[in-house]
Amino acid sequence: MAFKQTSHAEQEAYNKQREEMFKQFDEEKKQKKRKTMLAVYSAVGIMFLVIAGSFVFYYFKPSYYDDFAKCLTEKGAVMYGAIKWCKYTQAQAAMFGKSFKYINYHDEKELQGIKTRPTWVINGKWYETVQSFEALSEATGCKVM
Numbered sequence: 641m642a643f644k645q646t647s648h649a650e651q652e653a654y655n656k657q658r659e660e661m662f663k664q665f666d667e668e669k670k671q672k673k674r675k676t677m678l679a680v681y682s683a684v685g686i687m688f689l690v691i692a693g694s695f696v697f698y699y700f701k702p703s704y705y706d707d708f709a710k711c712l713t714e715k716g717a718v719m720y721g722a723i724k725w726c727k728y729t730q731a732q733a734a735m736f737g738k739s740f741k742y743i744n745y746h747d748e749k750e751l752q753g754i755k756t757r758p759t760w761v762i763n764g765k766w767y768e769t770v771q772s773f774e775a776l777s778e779a780t781g782c783k784v785m
Contacts, residue, residue, distance in 0.1 A: 704785060708773065709742035711782035718744045720751050721758035729758045732770045 646654070721729030723745070733740045748754045751761070756768035762779045773784045 703736075703738040705736050705739035705773075706742060708777075708782055708784050709736055709739040712776060712780055713742055713744045715762070715780040715782060716744075717760060717762045717776065717780055718746060719758050719760050720746050720748045720754055722748050726757045728770050732758045735770075735773070 719732065721732065723729050723733060733743075733745075736743060748757055748759070751759070758770060760767040760771055760776070760779075762776075765779070767775065767779065771779075776782070777784050
């Protein structure tokens with residue numbers, strides 16, 4: 641087997657060509673990586689926007705009992721309780737879900753004589769314990785949706 645001898649100039653030209661080829665390969669690799677990262681960041685951004693949009697939609701979407709809760713407040717119904725620690729007051733609030741924010745709620749300490757939580761006061765009459773929506777509707781004339 642015979643080896644071909646190359647001149648110094650030919651060797652340098654070959655090395656330079658090889659070096660250019662590696663640079664081009666590295667540049668292509670970097671461009672591919674940039675495109676991949678752009679695709680990943682875009683996908684993550686879109687997912688974030690979809691999730692954030694869902695939360696915003698859920699937060700601002702009217703709740704099923706909004707009108708009923710607003711009507712109770714308009715008719716002067718007031719709920720007294722101890723929402724921080726009383727499971728019955730918490731249960732009554734949970735019945736309204738997000739609509740509870742429209743209920744005229746006060747802490748039990750604001751009304752003398754409360755022995756049972758929750759206590760609703762509607763037109764001067766006291767309704768003790770958790771009340772069904774039907775009972776609240778009867779007492780106020782508000783329609784449950």
